[in-house]
Amino acid sequence: MMAGRGRLVPCMCLGLFGVLCWVWVSFASFPDEQLPLEALDAVDRAAFQPQSALSEVHFASISSYAGPGNTDRRSNKELPILLWWSGGLFPHFPGDTERIDCGTSSCLVTSNRKVQLYKRTASIIFYGTDFRPYEAPLPRLRHQTWALFHEESPMNNYFLSHGPGIRLFNYTATFRRESDYPLTLQWLPSLDYLLAPVTVSLDEKNRLRKEGLAPVLYMQSHCDVPSDRNRYVQELMKYIQVDSYGKCLNNKPLPEHLQDTSTATGEDRSFMTFVSRYKFHLALENGLCPDYMTEKLWRPLHQGCVPVYKGSSVVADWMPNDHSAIIINNFPSPKALADFLKHLDENDDEYAKYIEFKNFKSITNARLLEALETREWGVNDMSKPNYLNGFECHVCDQENARLAAERAYKRAPTKNKPPQPKMANNSHMGCPLPRPGYGDVKDLPADDEWLQIWPQDYWQSLDQAEGLESLIRHNESDPSLLWKHIQSIAVSRARGKH
Numbered sequence: 001m002m003a004g005r006g007r008l009v010p011c012m013c014l015g016l017f018g019v020l021c022w023v024w025v026s027f028a029s030f031p032d033e034q035l036p037l038e039a040l041d042a043v044d045r046a047a048f049q050p051q052s053a054l055s056e057v058h059f060a061s062i063s064s065y066a067g068p069g070n071t072d073r074r075s076n077k078e079l080p081i082l083l084w085w086s087g088g089l090f091p092h093f094p095g096d097t098e099r100i101d102c103g104t105s106s107c108l109v110t111s112n113r114k115v116q117l118y119k120r121t122a123s124i125i126f127y128g129t130d131f132r133p134y135e136a137p138l139p140r141l142r143h144q145t146w147a148l149f150h151e152e153s154p155m156n157n158y159f160l161s162h163g164p165g166i167r168l169f170n171y172t173a174t175f176r177r178e179s180d181y182p183l184t185l186q187w188l189p190s191l192d193y194l195l196a197p198v199t200v201s202l203d204e205k206n207r208l209r210k211e212g213l214a215p216v217l218y219m220q221s222h223c224d225v226p227s228d229r230n231r232y233v234q235e236l237m238k239y240i241q242v243d244s245y246g247k248c249l250n251n252k253p254l255p256e257h258l259q260d261t262s263t264a265t266g267e268d269r270s271f272m273t274f275v276s277r278y279k280f281h282l283a284l285e286n287g288l289c290p291d292y293m294t295e296k297l298w299r300p301l302h303q304g305c306v307p308v309y310k311g312s313s314v315v316a317d318w319m320p321n322d323h324s325a326i327i328i329n330n331f332p333s334p335k336a337l338a339d340f341l342k343h344l345d346e347n348d349d350e351y352a353k354y355i356e357f358k359n360f361k362s363i364t365n366a367r368l369l370e371a372l373e374t375r376e377w378g379v380n381d382m383s384k385p386n387y388l389n390g391f392e393c394h395v396c397d398q399e400n401a402r403l404a405a406e407r408a409y410k411r412a413p414t415k416n417k418p419p420q421p422k423m424a425n426n427s428h429m430g431c432p433l434p435r436p437g438y439g440d441v442k443d444l445p446a447d448d449e450w451l452q453i454w455p456q457d458y459w460q461s462l463d464q465a466e467g468l469e470s471l472i473r474h475n476e477s478d479p480s481l482l483w484k485h486i487q488s489i490a491v492s493r494a495r496g497k498h
């Protein structure tokens with residue numbers, strides 16, 4: 001899903017000039033005269049609201065079901081508040097405020113932005129896809145932490161892939177295993193999902209091959225993506241037959257009974273059977289990042305087809321064994337990959353090795369088994385919390401521990417240490433600069449569509465991250481000053497001062 005991030009019109013220059021040029025465009029569209037000074041004043045006045053203002057917040061159906069480790073007996077009025085800045089994701093209803101009783105402590109969670117500047121508001125939770133630096137809650141109060149939830153594609157917001165962007169957050173839940181609350185296997189429902197029997201037998205697949213079915217399936221309708229997968233697949237198609245049914249590089253119509261888009265994207269049975277007839281599924285993510293893996297990878301494994309994968313550079317770490325997926329990065333060229341696929345296509349024993357993991361004993365990856373066993377959230381599993389509730393509880397327990405440590409330190413500064421600051425870093429996201437799916441960036445024509453969008457998007461989001469960092473450092477209250485800060489960073493950089 002691509003959020004409307006109010007992306008600015010990209011200009012046609014590249015590299016460092018792209019950055020400067022964009023700054024100029026953005027500044028021109030937000031002239032100084034339009035800065036809302038009254039709004040600034042309103043924020044100031046709200047900054048030190050007495051605690052009693054909380055009574056305005058409506059408390060909906062509050063029921064307590066504290067876990068065994070939670071002895072928190074405080075009333076709702078005493079609990080720290082967590083504010084979901086991205087209200088659309090607030091994982092409670094009805095109402096906009098709720099008490100949560102977590103593993104070791106309790107909090108109030110709300111999506112009511114009125115509490116932004118309250119003393120009791122300990123943390124603000126953001127959804128990465130929706131995070132817009134020019135709408136960030138400012139001024140950033142020293143006592144408030146920021147928490148990031150971002151399970152979606154890196155392409156949705158490259159802001160988070162830059163050091164100055166991600167370091168603004170204290171807690172993260174991302175697809176990276178290094179994040180505080182990792183969602184790495186979010187698209188893998190269970191071990192049983194992997195172990196499901198193959199949908200179409202190898203004999204049947206071979207029979208269909210003789211009837212002219214291609215060995216390789218490609219099915220994508222989102223074509224202009226930072227991984228630039230089409231460019232790779234187009235080259236691959238020169239060396240091996242690929243049936244492509246989606247909008248991207250389409251060379252075959254879907255059968256009529258599958259043309260309904262709701263069927264073609266879901267886990268619909270007839271659709272699943274249709275794609276399962278192929279020996280190999282091209283599984284290229286829309287954005288490349290360590291540990292970003294989606295259903296494109298897990299679904300063919302479930303069906304007993306072999307994914308030909310490009311996405312996470314460390315995908316091998318999560319595979320059932322070392323011969324269950326074909327990893328595009330391991331091949332020097334699309335031609336070398338095609339040769340290998342043809343070899344497997346012609347050798348049943350070799351192909352069958354890629355399906356061996358369907359026998360549980362062949363799953364040798366302890367990391368995979370352990371992660372599935374120990375994760376506390378479930379996927380379509382009503383007996384486990386979902387990861388939104390899981391993450392807010394993680395933040396709640398962390399914040400209560402920090403507050404307790406702060407109180408202990410204040411009471412007896414000689415006996416207790418102050419809590420250490422905690423912040424995220426590039427290992428929590430850090431997705432690389434998009435590169436062409438095939439070939440070298442310097443060989444692309446200047447009017448190449450991919451080139452005009454993604455490298456610029458990436459560098460523009462670095463400008464925005466530096467701009468927001470500057471706003472916070474200057475204790476600004478008005479996030480729309482972002483453009484002004486970006487411009488002054490660019491100017492001082494151009495003068496060699498930065």
Ligand SMILES: *[C@@H]1O[C@H](CO)[C@@H](O)[C@H](O)[C@H]1NC(C)=O
Pocket residue numbers: 144145146167168169170402420421422423
């Ligand atoms: C949270 O992160 C900010 C920005 O990186 C940092 O200045 C602050 O000290 C951190 N807060 C805590 C409580 O660790």
Ligand SMILES: *[C@@H]1O[C@H](CO)[C@@H](O)[C@H](O)[C@H]1NC(C)=O
Pocket residue numbers: 178179180424425426427
């Ligand atoms: C980044 O964060 C991780 C854990 O969140 C930590 O282990 C690591 O040391 C940090 N790296 C740097 C360079 O600070």
Ligand SMILES: *[C@@H]1O[C@H](CO)[C@@H](O)[C@H](O)[C@H]1NC(C)=O
Pocket residue numbers: 044047139475476477
């Ligand atoms: C930051 O700004 C707020 C309100 O705009 C003000 O009340 C506060 O004192 C400022 N903090 C610092 C450290 O200057």
